[in-house]
Amino acid sequence: MKKTSIKKTNQVLSVLLSSCMLLSATTAASATLVTDTTQNEQIQTNLPPEHTPKTWTLTHELGGPFNYVIMPGDSVVYKGETKHSIEKGLYGQDVAWTSVDAGFSIKKYDTTYLKSNLPEIEFTTTECRNYDSIDGENTQKGDMVKTNTGFTNNTGKILRLWCTGSGGIAGYNIWSAENNVVQVAGVVFREAYVTLEAYEPEYNFSYDLQGGTVQVENLPDKYYITNEDYTLNIPAPTMAGEHFYRWSGSIPWGNSATIYPTGKAKGQSYTDFTWSLDDNSLGTCDFKDSELVANYQPGFTMSFHGMKGTVNNQSDYIYEIDKEYNKEKDVTEYIGFDETDLDISRNGYTFAGWYLDSDYTRPFYGLNDDRTYDMNGDGVYDYKDKGEPFEGSNWNMDLYAKWESAKAPEITEGSKQTWIKASNEGASFRSDAEYDDFIKVTIDGADLSTENYTVESGSTIVKLKASYLETLTIGKHTIAIVSESGTAETEFSVETQKTDVDTTIAFNPGGTWILISPGNKVDSNHCAYGELTLDSDQQYEIINEFWVRDDGKVNSSSGKHEYDIFESGRSYTYGMELKAKDGYKFNKTAKYLIKDSWHFEDIDDAICTVSEDESILTIKNMHTTTFESLDNYKVIDTIEVNNATLTFNVGDAPKFTGKEPENSKYSIVEYWRDNVNGEGICTSPFFNQAFEKHIEKFKSGVNYEYSIYFRIDGDAWEEGYRLADSVTIKINGKDIDFNIEDIDYNASVEAWTSNLISMTPTENTDPDNPSNPEKPNKPGEPSTPDNPSNPGEPATPDKPSNPGEPATPDNPSNPDEPATPDNPSTPSIPNNSSNQNGNVPQTGADNMIIWFTLGLISSTSIIAIAMYRKRKKSSK
Numbered sequence: 001m002k003k004t005s006i007k008k009t010n011q012v013l014s015v016l017l018s019s020c021m022l023l024s025a026t027t028a029a030s031a032t033l034v035t036d037t038t039q040n041e042q043i044q045t046n047l048p049p050e051h052t053p054k055t056w057t058l059t060h061e062l063g064g065p066f067n068y069v070i071m072p073g074d075s076v077v078y079k080g081e082t083k084h085s086i087e088k089g090l091y092g093q094d095v096a097w098t099s100v101d102a103g104f105s106i107k108k109y110d111t112t113y114l115k116s117n118l119p120e121i122e123f124t125t126t127e128c129r130n131y132d133s134i135d136g137e138n139t140q141k142g143d144m145v146k147t148n149t150g151f152t153n154n155t156g157k158i159l160r161l162w163c164t165g166s167g168g169i170a171g172y173n174i175w176s177a178e179n180n181v182v183q184v185a186g187v188v189f190r191e192a193y194v195t196l197e198a199y200e201p202e203y204n205f206s207y208d209l210q211g212g213t214v215q216v217e218n219l220p221d222k223y224y225i226t227n228e229d230y231t232l233n234i235p236a237p238t239m240a241g242e243h244f245y246r247w248s249g250s251i252p253w254g255n256s257a258t259i260y261p262t263g264k265a266k267g268q269s270y271t272d273f274t275w276s277l278d279d280n281s282l283g284t285c286d287f288k289d290s291e292l293v294a295n296y297q298p299g300f301t302m303s304f305h306g307m308k309g310t311v312n313n314q315s316d317y318i319y320e321i322d323k324e325y326n327k328e329k330d331v332t333e334y335i336g337f338d339e340t341d342l343d344i345s346r347n348g349y350t351f352a353g354w355y356l357d358s359d360y361t362r363p364f365y366g367l368n369d370d371r372t373y374d375m376n377g378d379g380v381y382d383y384k385d386k387g388e389p390f391e392g393s394n395w396n397m398d399l400y401a402k403w404e405s406a407k408a409p410e411i412t413e414g415s416k417q418t419w420i421k422a423s424n425e426g427a428s429f430r431s432d433a434e435y436d437d438f439i440k441v442t443i444d445g446a447d448l449s450t451e452n453y454t455v456e457s458g459s460t461i462v463k464l465k466a467s468y469l470e471t472l473t474i475g476k477h478t479i480a481i482v483s484e485s486g487t488a489e490t491e492f493s494v495e496t497q498k499t500d501v502d503t504t505i506a507f508n509p510g511g512t513w514i515l516i517s518p519g520n521k522v523d524s525n526h527c528a529y530g531e532l533t534l535d536s537d538q539q540y541e542i543i544n545e546f547w548v549r550d551d552g553k554v555n556s557s558s559g560k561h562e563y564d565i566f567e568s569g570r571s572y573t574y575g576m577e578l579k580a581k582d583g584y585k586f587n588k589t590a591k592y593l594i595k596d597s598w599h600f601e602d603i604d605d606a607i608c609t610v611s612e613d614e615s616i617l618t619i620k621n622m623h624t625t626t627f628e629s630l631d632n633y634k635v636i637d638t639i640e641v642n643n644a645t646l647t648f649n650v651g652d653a654p655k656f657t658g659k660e661p662e663n664s665k666y667s668i669v670e671y672w673r674d675n676v677n678g679e680g681i682c683t684s685p686f687f688n689q690a691f692e693k694h695i696e697k698f699k700s701g702v703n704y705e706y707s708i709y710f711r712i713d714g715d716a717w718e719e720g721y722r723l724a725d726s727v728t729i730k731i732n733g734k735d736i737d738f739n740i741e742d743i744d745y746n747a748s749v750e751a752w753t754s755n756l757i758s759m760t761p762t763e764n765t766d767p768d769n770p771s772n773p774e775k776p777n778k779p780g781e782p783s784t785p786d787n788p789s790n791p792g793e794p795a796t797p798d799k800p801s802n803p804g805e806p807a808t809p810d811n812p813s814n815p816d817e818p819a820t821p822d823n824p825s826t827p828s829i830p831n832n833s834s835n836q837n838g839n840v841p842q843t844g845a846d847n848m849i850i851w852f853t854l855g856l857i858s859s860t861s862i863i864a865i866a867m868y869r870k871r872k873k874s875s876k
Contacts, residue, residue: 054227068161069227070153072201076161077124077150114198118157121196124150155198158225162195199225204289208249212237212294215314216268225287236261236269236294238318241395243299244269247292259292266312266341267302267319300334300395302367307358307401308436308484309346317342321367334367348434348485349403356389358400405485409433412459415490418613419469420497427469427492431460433483442480443472469494498585498614505578505619506535506595512545518568518627519725519745522547522555528566529557532576535597539584540617544577548620567725568748569629575620585614594619637724639710641668641731650700650761656683658708658731665716669709674702682709698761706757711750722748729756 053073070076126149153159202222217235224230236244247259261269302319304311311317321336344351354364356372365371370381373388381388389397414429435457441448452468455461462481472494480489510531524530529545546556550571553562558577566572580586587610594606607620644658656670671682672695680691687709688694698704708729712721723745729736736756744752 052228069225070159070161071227072153072156072158074227075150075152079149114155114196118155118198121151121154123148156201157198158201160197160199162197199287201225203287206289206291208291208293209237210294210296212239212242212244212296213318214238215317216266216312217270223290231272234259234271234292236271238268238301238320239296240301240303240318241298242296242301243320245295245297247271248295249293250288250291264320264336267317267321267337269320298395300390300397302337302397302399304342304354305358305398305400306344306346307403308434309344309349309351309401309403311401312341312343337367344401346401346403348406348409348432350406352402352404354399355402356397356399360400360402364399408486409460409481409483409488411481411488411490414492416492418493418495418615420495421470421474422497424466426466427464429462429464429479429481429490429492430458431462431481431483431488433460433481433485433488435460437484439482439484442482444478445480495582498580498583500587500590501539501580501584501617502536503587503590504593504595505617506597508533508535508598509596509623510598513574513623513625516566516572516625517745518566518748519723519743519751520566521564522561522566524557534578538581540578540580540586542576543579543616546575546577547572548575565725566627568627571624571626573621574623574625575618576622578617578619580615580617586610586617588614592617592619594622632720634719634721635724636665636712636721636727638728638730639666639668639708640664641670641708641729642733644670644706644731646706646732646757647759648698648761649764650698651764652698652761654681654695654698660710665719665721666710666712671707671709673705673707674699675705676702684709700761700763702760704759704761705755706759707753707755709750709752712748717749723751727751729753731757 053071053075055075055077056068056070057077057079068076125146127146202224204222205220207219214235214237217233220232220234223232234247238244244261246261251259259271262272263270300321300323302321304317304319306315306317319337319341321334323332323334325332356362356364362375363371373381373385375385375387378384409431412430412432414427417427419427435455438455438460441453441455441462448468452465454463454465456463460481460483462479464479474494474496476491476493478489478491480487510533511527512529512531515527515531520528522528528547532542532545534540534542544556544558546554546558546560548554549563555561555563578586586592590610592608594603594608595601596603603622605621609618609620610616611618640661641658642661645655648654654672658668658670660666660668669682669684669687671680671687673680673691674695677693678691679693679695680688681695682688682691695704712723725745727743729738738753738756743754
């Protein structure tokens with residue numbers, strides 16, 4: 001806060017400042033009060049926190065009256081001076097004078113004004129010699145005398161020091177014949193009278209506001225006597241239709257003066273001034289507790305009503321304005337209002353303007369806008385407008401804040417809960433609307449009587465009574481909490497007491513953890529979710545499956561995806577969540593037995609927890625799959641296809657010319673697919689069985705997709721080669737940009753890809769002479785069941801390093817016995833792009849295809865336990 005000198009605010013303190021102030025420092029020709037840097041021990045009193053003890057030094061002559069304020073802990077030192085001068089003597093000779101003030105002799109200390117219970121003041125004394133006579137060249141020395149030369153204020157009170165006194169000079173002379181100079185040396189010894197008065201360090205303020213209200217700041221409840229500068233701010237109270245005029249009553253420091261405002265802020269007057277030691281005279285008045293009385297006179301005000309909001313942190317705020325004539329405009333205007341002075345706020349709402357009525361029919365356009373005063377709506381403010389804001393003797397204008405909800409309220413607690421009959425407890429719902437905005441509660445669209453619920457603050461908490469809930473029918477109901485800011489609603493259910501679920505949970509894992517391999521995406525398309533089935537479908541259902549990785553990250557079927565694929569060198573633990581069906585509940589005190597009916601075993605390591613409402617059973621640690629990481633394995637991260645034919649004319653027959661590089665460690669199969677018509681063709685007759693129809697000629701206007709299947713050769717497998725979790729595919733020397741979701745890994749042996757390249761055949765300009773589809777190029781014989789790229793024997797727990805051939809449909813449950821070339825299974829080519837029916841084209845031998853795929857992947861999943869693959873980006 002800016003300090004204002006008392007000299008510049010004499011209007012403020014009127015007679016008060018001319019007669020007495022808190023502090024004094026008087027400078028005269030004969031006396032000076034200064035301070036040095038000596039620090040005295042702080043005496044703990046009710047002093048202003050900024051006070052620092054000082055040492056006051058009196059110099060020059062004492063005379064008076066002069067007044068000084070000595071704070072507790074301050075010290076006073078009386079000190080003389082030495083002066084030199086040369087004058088002409090009676091006979092014209094030079095006479096040198098040296099005047100030495102040895103000190104001030106304090107003849108009398110009048111302490112009758114000190115209170116009797118104050119501690120005795122201890123004075124500092126100094127001994128000096130008093131020269132009181134001169135006799136020619138013989139100097140008679142005076143006696144040694146003690147004089148009081150200082151004290152420290154140890155009373156804990158404020159001492160006012162009054163100084164008066166007078167005295168003479170005594171000295172001696174010495175005649176020096178050598179230079180005909182008379183030297184006169186004198187010792188000055190002053191006598192003085194000192195009076196000390198004691199006061200409390202602080203005094204109290206009290207106020208009579210005469211019906212007014214202090215809105216912005218607190219009124220000070222005390223003032224200090226201090227020799228430090230400090231500013232006192234006294235905010236004025238406000239009153240509708242009145243302006244603050246002045247403070248009167250029992251004014252501080254003993255005078256019956258008045259105090260006027262020095263300024264105005266945010267429409268409120270205040271008195272702000274600084275008490276300064278250098279600016280003020282102390283006078284002779286007493287200090288005492290004071291009561292200030294507020295005085296007003298009629299004046300224009302604007303009363304802003306927050307309407308459940310706040311204006312400058314007040315529910316209602318009064319703003320003083322004035323009215324004066326504008327010579328330039330030749331109009332009388334209201335002045336002094338600044339809308340930026342208003343801090344308008346309401347939690348959850350947006351301010352929508354001021355209105356002259358609480359029904360929000362008359363907007364406030366501005367203090368000097370005629371529309372504000374046009375009450376009859378004729379567009380002109382004139383004598384016909386009755387009820388204008390400042391009408392007749394009405395000095396006050398009322399303005400009402402309009403609010404719009406920043407957002408519709410919501411149910412934050414109790415949403416979709418279930419209440420059980422005969423539970424003898426109510427149901428609680430919390431809306432984030434403000435408690436003061438609450439209007440009513442409805443159930444299923446009908447108003448609910450207040451006797452059936454209670455409402456509490458904390459946003460808005462509605463508690464339905466148990467006696468009312470018992471009357472509701474079994475099933476779902478809707479509760480709505482209606483507030484001024486909108487309606488928050490939610491469903492809740494009423495149910496009867498439920499039966500405990502059986503404590504034995506039996507399930508069939510299917511392919512849930514048998515058919516997973518590194519590189520598989522963790523979703524239902526790659527057999528990670530959706531394969532598990534329950535032996536019982538009456539009491540509960542699966543609502544979530546999840547895999548917890550060894551670093552604690554989770555991927556779940558319910559939507560939490562902290563990682564995407566299974567990776568080499570990691571462990572994954574499977575779990576699930578079951579939800580009890582209507583009429584059933586899980587028991588928090590029961591011990592549940594988890595049985596794997598596929599392997600005919602109990603899962604002793606399973607960890608079961610039941611939710612607080614006993615509707616959810618979470619089962620963890622049902623199965624752990626670890627994909628071993630072998631650092632010495634050779635990882636194949638790039639698959640190349642060279643010389644592939646990728647463009648055709650309409651009417652051309654498919655031809656396959658793509659080949660893997662010479663000496664590569666893998667083999668490829670090319671294939672084309674038309675997902676619209678369900679046609680496909682590939683280099684393997686064995687895999688061709690998966691297509692319902694074969695592509696014989698490329699048709700006009702049809703889009704075809706080119707993809708490949710690749711597999712590590714058996715010898716390469718034995719040499720330690722494995723597929724990376726993600727590979728780069730090069731076709732005809734160019735990297736192919738494809739989505740990782742379009743690749744389906746089976747262990748680290750083989751992978752299917754989908755939709756690598758799209759092609760629409762070129763129209764043939766000579767339909768009578770197509771590009772000889774009867775004579776396709778011969779790219780060489782593809783891998784067939786009779787001539788496979790021999791990967792060797794399948795991996796088994798006893799022999800993990802050889803991938804082998806897939807399981808046969810006659811032995812689907814045993815992945816250790818592979819299919820033989822003489823007894824192949826009909827394959828199913830994966831397809832991530834849906835056809836018109838959303839299904840992959842298949843032959844009529846659907847069961848054979850399923851068993852082939854299951855057997856193939858089951859066998860390779862065991863191999864995956866002993867593999868190492870490094871994940872790379874799916875595209876460059």
